[in-house]
Amino acid sequence: MGFLSVLSYAHKLVEGRLHSGGIAVDATAGTGADTLFLAKTAGPRGQVFAFDIQEEALKLTRERLSKDPSDRLAEVSLYQESHANMKTCIPNEYHGKVSVIMFNLGYLPSEQADKHIITLTDTTISALEASLDILAPGGIVTIVLYPGHEGGGQEAAAVESWASALSMRTAQAIIYRGIQRPNAPYLIALERKKPL
Secondary structure, eight states, X not given: OOOOOHHHHHHHHHHTTOOTTOEEEESOOTTSHHHHHHHHXXXXXXXXXXXXXXXXXHHHHHHHHXXXXXXXXXXXXXXXXXXXXXXXXXXXXXXXOEEEEEEEOSBOOSTTSOTTOBOOHHHHHHHHHHHHHHEEEEEEEEEEEOTTSTTHHHHHHHHHHHHHTSOTTTEEEEEEOOTTOXXXXXXXXXXXXXXX
16 A cells, blocks of 8 residues: 555545534635535534635536535535635634635646646735634644646745744644655645644
8 A cells, every 4th residue: 555645645634633513724726626525524514615716716616516415515605715815704703713724736727727827925825824823723734735837846845934934832834745756746734733
């Protein structure tokens, strides 16, 4: 048996933190795979907030969600907004109660998508800062990075630098990466520290 892919490992981390009735955020809805995963994991008593700047991504996400019985899924709120605006879009009553926030950076992996539209370093860092503000103590953020496309290496390096500079009193950070392929996708995960 081989190692888990970075996406599978991100899902494994999430499964350990997001329980029935929980609250989750998909910061980059894309084709909706993570949104659906979060909605199934949180279940019908849960709540999922998903963000993407592209209408095409939200359309694909809606289509993916519609294929599953809605009585098995969390309530999903879709926002055509930058993930940097998650803190203002998500109602205050959920701040500090979000169990999981997933980022899958890069571009929309769809045939119709414009591959020049990518996540940007500045908005990604702003979104990660907002994530720590709304995350529950003990909650996690997963960030899948793609250094192999134009702009992806710069974004990955900036996210890694940001995560490594976090105070251990704020969050613990880990990397899951295949070290023989420097341009392959990899994962950074953050765990929000619980108050002492």
